[in-house]
Amino acid sequence: MSSARRARDGARPPIRLLRNLSSKLAAIPMVLVGLGVFVGGTIWTIVHSFTDSRLLPRLNWVGFDQYERLWSTRRWLVSIENLAVYGIVSLVLTMCLGFFLAALLDRKIRFEDTFRTIFLYPFALSFIVTGLVWQWILNPDFGIQSVIRGLGFSGFNFDPLYNPDLVIIGLLIAGLWQGTGLIMVIMLAGLRGIDEDIWKATRVDGIPIWKTYIVVIIPMMKPVFVTALVLVTSGIVKLYDLVVAMTSGGPGISSEVPAKFVYDTLFTRQNLGQGFAASTMMLVTVAIILIPWAYMQYREKRQ
């Protein structure tokens, strides 16, 4: 509390709880929803992951059985591996491409609006539509492969969606195509926030443009990068609809992802206990990444 306020209020010490009363009242519904839906739901899910619930939840304890079964299920292991590969590659490429495109657009080019619109448009499509479109484009019988073969290159082979080793690349192409535009726009906004004087100063000092970006601009854009990072990671963890629309997890089980495992187990296989165990593992994974990060942020603020 500032000393100025204390002086104005006089000798009577204000009750902390009543400070900013109206905004606290306004926040109550959100707090209740947050506690009830998110915290309550999470606890409920974790509790039931230790039971043998099938179609309907019931509290019949089985200890860690569901987790033991989960980690001996091949489909789950494949799902985790896929998500890790997709996550890392997509995170790195989205951030790099997004920043690169934004930097190009920021060079005061002609038709900037047009390009920005073109790059951002895919984001307006849902993952389902994106998935369908790319499923057609990558179909060997009437997509890229057949077009290039039609041009005379009859030995050309490109059918990632039908090859278990390459299918993740097919997913990445579609995912990047859809998501990069948004990151580009966020980065562009960040670049526009950089003071013109900084650019003038580096020009006077004769620092090359690429070096300016890496040494000066990117460190200044840290908050923008954090925002983009959060957006991209949350999108990766809930990866589901793109897979359903493009491959339904195939060929075989080579493009399965955890969210799809959870959905299938909960609803079509009527095994709530197993599905809750899987979703709890997803939560734990996110927590493992998030907690050290949040801790670091907290420590930085304290210092």
Added chain:
Amino acid sequence: MKKTFALLASTSLISVGTSALAVDLEVTHWWTSGGEAAAVAEFARLFNENTEHTWVDGAIAGAGGTARPIMIGRITGGDPMGATQFNHGRQAEELAEAGLMLDLTDLAEAEGWHDFVNPTSLLDSCTIDGRLYCVPINIHSWQWLWLSHQAYEDVGLPVPTNWDEFIEAAPALQEAGKIPLAMGGQPWQAVGAFGVMAIALAGKDAWSAVHIDHDAEVAAGPEFARVFEAAAQARAFSARSNVQDWNQATNMVISGQAGGQIMGDWAQGEFQVAGLVAGEDYSCLPGLGVTEIISTGGDAFYFPKINDPEVEAAQLELASLMISPEAQVAFNLKKGSLPVRGDVDLEAANDCMQKGLEILATGNILPDANQTFSPDTQGQIEDLMVEFWNDPNYTPEEAQRLYAEIVARAD
């Protein structure tokens, strides 16, 4: 997931309430293809004509896997429909146990369902703790090998009459650039074909030991080793099918591009639509021509409990109508399935359907895997089969080992 449950909880506050005598009864099902829609329209017509109630059609597109979660969500969420389709088996078992389904025992006893329903195992599937919760309406069997006469004429070979001949003839078809065994890429087709091979090649006793007694030793034994061996052969002969839907695969058989397809009796509709004649243009071998046994899967209707005596009366009327001889004939002729009554006459049935009726009459029948395994176990087998079927390096021995593990865990 958490959001879904919150939604379910909130919808439970809304309940269905009607006051008029004539009831609008919503019926949900996943029959959306041409033949299926025509069949279910027969039920709707008879219900609207013979009672003062109205059939409100609640078709859910996208096959059972999509529709069942929606139906179950509505029932557990407190927004039940008047009646809903499930397959024969254990898909609605827990809903009935939890008291969410209408008890049909009194109606069944009054009308004597146990006297005319054949096979009675269909009623057993509906029965939980001695009470009856569903009305079986048709029988679909999986155990059919459909063969294209055209394909075998092209390579100058006689049409096979059993699985061994089929395997012998397969290399000749491959040399001629044909696919010996057409197989769609969707998981359920691989699982189904495996099930057919299991009954035909392992025999009735071994199949029952695994499916009914959940005996893991038999699942790991020599009878099932033969099944996995055959599945590996079928995998090699079905490679490059490059189609997804079952009816696309059936079309390859119709056009003579493929030698055969293992598919349930619903494939028959496709041959009929294409104008092909059974016995002349195509053959059907029940039980792969090895063991003439059919399994009795199919559909049943459940009536979610709604605390309103008038709705309940309408539900009972619909249940009674669905199993009546008139509805059974009208529905099953359009659907291409067999009726659940032993006492109705299907004169209009074609050759293959007649074969099925004969086998049914002799009692060479087994329950469907859906009746003996829970959806959870079925799902694990599905994952195994999908991987096995798509990876040529997956050995039959390894698949059999994992299969036995799943059977050991089955409940």
